[in-house]
Amino acid sequence: DGGITQSPKYLFRKEGQNVTLSCEQNLNHDAMYWYRQDPGQGLRLIYYSQIVNDFQKGDIAEGYSVSREKKESFPLTVTSAQKNPTAFYLCASSTGDTVSGNTIYFGEGSWLTVV
Amino acid sequence: AQKITQTQPGMFVQEKEAVTLDCTYDTSDPSYGLFWYKQPSSGEMIFLIYQGSYDQQNATEGRYSLNFQKARKSANLVISASQLGDSAMYFCAMSLTDSWGKLQFGAGTQVVVTP
Numbered sequence: 001d002g003g004i005t006q007s008p009k010y011l012f013r014k015e016g017q018n019v020t021l022s023c024e025q026n027l028n029h030d031a032m033y034w035y036r037q038d039p040g041q042g043l044r045l046i047y048y049s050q051i052v053n054d055f056q057k058g059d060i061a062e063g064y065s066v067s068r069e070k071k072e073s074f075p076l077t078v079t080s081a082q083k084n085p086t087a088f089y090l091c092a093s094s095t096g097d098t099v100s101g102n103t104i105y106f107g108e109g110s111w112l113t114v115v
Numbered sequence: 116a117q118k119i120t121q122t123q124p125g126m127f128v129q130e131k132e133a134v135t136l137d138c139t140y141d142t143s144d145p146s147y148g149l150f151w152y153k154q155p156s157s158g159e160m161i162f163l164i165y166q167g168s169y170d171q172q173n174a175t176e177g178r179y180s181l182n183f184q185k186a187r188k189s190a191n192l193v194i195s196a197s198q199l200g201d202s203a204m205y206f207c208a209m210s211l212t213d214s215w216g217k218l219q220f221g222a223g224t225q226v227v228v229t230p
Contacts, residue, residue, distance in 0.1 A: 031215070031216050033216050033217075033218075035218075040222075040223075041222060041223075042119075042206055042208075042220030042221055042222050042223055043160075043206075043208075043218065043220045044220075045217055045218065048216060048217060050216075058217065088158060090160055092160075092216070092218075094215065094216050103150075103162055103165055104150065104162070104210070104215075104216055104218060105162060106152070106159065106160035106161075106162070107159070108157075108158065108159040109158045109159060109160070111158070
């Protein structure tokens with residue numbers, strides 16, 4: 001079954017701790033993205049990567065870090081520098097081919113709560 | 116910068132009736148893609164339909180159709196023959212072709228389908 005897998009689904013973090021959210025895709029997509037969603041709002045882009053070993057900041061990158069060592073994996077670390085990390089985090093991927101307007105697919109998301 | 120506006124925060128629709136969800140966008144870039152996603156209470160973001168800015172015909176996917184009026188910069192979603200399972204949050208989103216995957220989302224419309 002092809003798709004995007006995010007883990008864990010629910011995560012609790014103590015203040016001051018770093019936490020890493022996993023995102024794995026077996027769609028052979030070049031591009032991967034991380035979005036954050038706050039209650040009652042749309043999504044905002046945190047980081048994106050269009051190719052292995054390369055990534056760029058999105059609109060709200062402060063307090064987050066990513067790596068892209070493998071095509072299928074794009075983990076997101078929420079650092080202690082992120083002031084308000086409690087949110088729903090969604091990972092997405094696409095082929096990255098802009099000519100054909102390929103669909104952007106999402107994983108099932110991870111709920112992060114700071115306690 | 117591009118902007119997506121969804122003016123309907125919520126709406127009720129009776130089962131088997133059609134419903135139109137409004138979406139307007141603002142961009143000066145001529146090349147872009149428009150998306151609609153469904154987000155049920157479980158959180159996952161489900162792709163529904165896509166329209167490219169150069170597409171001549173309105174997109175359709177089963178019970179979903181996109182009423183694309185380029186001059187008005189609107190991309191309304193029409194759901195025909197509503198079902199109880201259509202109850203969810205619906206998001207309109209846009210990506211510029213030269214930065215594919217960097218989606219800009221609207222605030223969403225909550226749809227409740229009643230028997």
